Amino acid sequence: MTILSVGTRPADTAVPHGLRVGVLALQGDFREHAHVLRELGASVELVRRPEELDRIDGLVIPGGESSVMDKLARTFGLAEPLRAAITAGLPVYGTCAGLIMLADTILDGMNGQQSLGGLDIAVRRNAFGSQTASFETDLEIPALGEKPVHAVFIRAPVVETVGAKATALATLDDGRCVAVEQGNLLGTSFHPEITGEYRFHQYFLQKLVAAAR
Ligand code: GLN
Numbered sequence: 001m002t003i004l005s006v007g008t009r010p011a012d013t014a015v016p017h018g019l020r021v022g023v024l025a026l027q028g029d030f031r032e033h034a035h036v037l038r039e040l041g042a043s044v045e046l047v048r049r050p051e052e053l054d055r056i057d058g059l060v061i062p063g064g065e066s067s068v069m070d071k072l073a074r075t076f077g078l079a080e081p082l083r084a085a086i087t088a089g090l091p092v093y094g095t096c097a098g099l100i101m102l103a104d105t106i107l108d109g110m111n112g113q114q115s116l117g118g119l120d121i122a123v124r125r126n127a128f129g130s131q132t133a134s135f136e137t138d139l140e141i142p143a144l145g146e147k148p149v150h151a152v153f154i155r156a157p158v159v160e161t162v163g164a165k166a167t168a169l170a171t172l173d174d175g176r177c178v179a180v181e182q183g184n185l186l187g188t189s190f191h192p193e194i195t196g197e198y199r200f201h202q203y204f205l206q207k208l209v210a211a212a213r
Pocket of ligand 1: 062063064065066067095096097098100125126154155156157
């Protein structure tokens with residue numbers, strides 16, 4: 001298991017004053033995301049109630065357990081307002097369980113598990129099985145620059161189908177897709193928030209700033 005490593009603040013990130021980035025804080029590693037976003041200069045709002053959605057310009061959905069996150073989102077009355085916000089164009093970045101929450105279709109979901117949807121993809125939960133529950137690898141991701149991304153996968157999903165509206169950003173050596181974007185939505189099977197890798201959050205903040213203009 002990789003230990004949280006704290007990266008240094010990249011010099012070239014500028015988040016205009018007044019923009020607020022929400023982090024869905026129902027369950028999972030929301031604190032790690034909040035840390036990275038604050039290091040990048042963003043104002044962070046932890047989101048647990050529907051009314052808190054009105055105060056944010058974008059949202060990160062963390063890693064954790066998607067079936068639990070789904071249940072809590074419905075229990076707290078967040079699921080429907082979140083769906084509406086995503087449809088209305090709210091920029092959202094989901095990692096691992098967060099990616100599952102953003103997928104239009106979940107494969108191997110728990111009984112009755114629902115997603116918020118938005119990404120035109122089918123995602124398979126726990127796609128690497130119990131033998132390889134967690135692993136690390138380096139990924140070439142041209143959209144983020146030349147330096148490979150060190151990616152940590154923890155009971156991770158894969159994007160089994162990339163629909164016409166979505167674009168694959170990263171694939172494993174065997175061709176399986178592990179990062180996608182679609183308009184204001186971004187999703188990764190892995191966890192940049194725990195490795196000091198800030199480029200995905202920067203990439204997301206660029207979407208957020210552009211959407212707020
Ligand atoms: N396996 C988890 C799920 O189904 C995701 C794991 C993670 O977020 N690290 O939600």
